[in-house]
Amino acid sequence: MTAPQTSPAARRRPPPDGMVERRGRAYWLTHLGLIIGVAFIFFPIWLAFVASTVSQPEIVRPPMPLLPGDQFFANYREALFSGINAPVALMLLNSGIMAIGIAVGKIVISLLSAFAIVYFNFPLRRLFFWLIFLTLMLPVEVRIVPTYEVAANFGMLNSYSGLIFPLIASATATFLFRQFFMTVPDELAEAARVDGAKPMRFFWDILLPMSRTNIAALFVILFIYGWNQYLWPLLITTDPSMNTIVMGIKQMFPSGDDTANWPVIMATSILAMIPPVIVVISMQRLFIRGLVDSEK
Incomplete structure (x- = not known):
């Protein structure tokens, strides 16, 4: 069966007025x-x-x-492989490990916390949720002294664990995942229970794929949050080899009568922008869908 042929006159006929895009x-x-x-x-x-x-x-x-x-190659070579305290390449690596660790840690903990709060009926679960939500009133800058003392007592100074673990709890991500899980139809959980699926099987096979766009949007936001951290790495690290790129840029500015090496500082600033830009561009489609998805 062949498709109907369109006559040349019909192909030349203009579309109705309502279908013409008016560009005024x-x-x-x-x-x-x-x-x-x-x-x-x-x-x-x-x-x-x-x-x-x-x-x-x-x-x-x-x-x-x-x-x-x-002087492009000379300035960027000097920025990458030399520095006042540590090479920029090493500081970029430290910032990348810290940002990825914080983003992944926050998402994993928030997913499991929201899953437990929504799908498990245990005593005082609503109270526990609001206690988690109230931690939004206590950012890391407010609780930085006790957090530093805990990290020091556990021997996490000058380590990636010290840079990551104190910052991986996220009340905001827990709240967002909880709100999304509450929109999932109860029939899905009932069908999974009838089929004999355990709770973690339901979480892994159904909830996690449905949360993909939310996870992508949160990953971009949390990666940039971790990448831009300055105060906490400044306190938790004293070894120059553990410096992050944001710390490194600040340390490049001279003190006293010293002269700033502006080409190297600007090259370092450009290099510091590249990883967040790559993350945003590579996850742009999922990021936008996660922000505007009607299921949220």
Whole structure:
């Protein structure tokens, strides 16, 4: 059976007026405003990149160039493999391990906590949930002294465990997963129970795949949260080999009458932005779906 052929006249016939997209003045003004906004946001990043590709005299002698220079490889090589306290490559590795550990830890603990609160009937479960939720009132900056004492007593100073474990509990993620699990139809749990599925089988085979977009959205947010941590790594680490990239940028600024090596500082700043940008771009589709999904 062949598909019906469309006549040339029908193919040339214009669509109905209701199907024609009207692009008036407001359409172009909206896009013009968007382009101007992107330019304002991107221009400082472009200046930082240009500053990372020129020599020190070119930066301190006005006007500053607006086009990349010829010192790109030299400046980035110096930034990656040398530093005041530690090479930038090592600090990037430390920040990456810390950010991934915090993001994964928060998601795993929050998933299990929300699963227990929603699907297990135990005494005072509502009270325990609100106790978890109340920890939002106590950010790490407020409880930093007792948290540091606990970490020191467990021997977690100058270690990845000290950078990660005190920050992996998340009341926000627990609340979001709880709200999502409460929207899952009870019939799914009943069907799994009738089929003889254990609770963890129901969690692993049904709830976890359904939470994929939520997990992706939270992973992006929590990765950037862990990557940008400054105060806690500053307190928990004294060994320069455990410095994170945010600490390293701060330490590159001179004290007293010393001169700042601005090309290397700008190169380090650009390198520090690359991993979060890669995470956001690679998970952009799932991230947006996790934020706007109607099931949330």
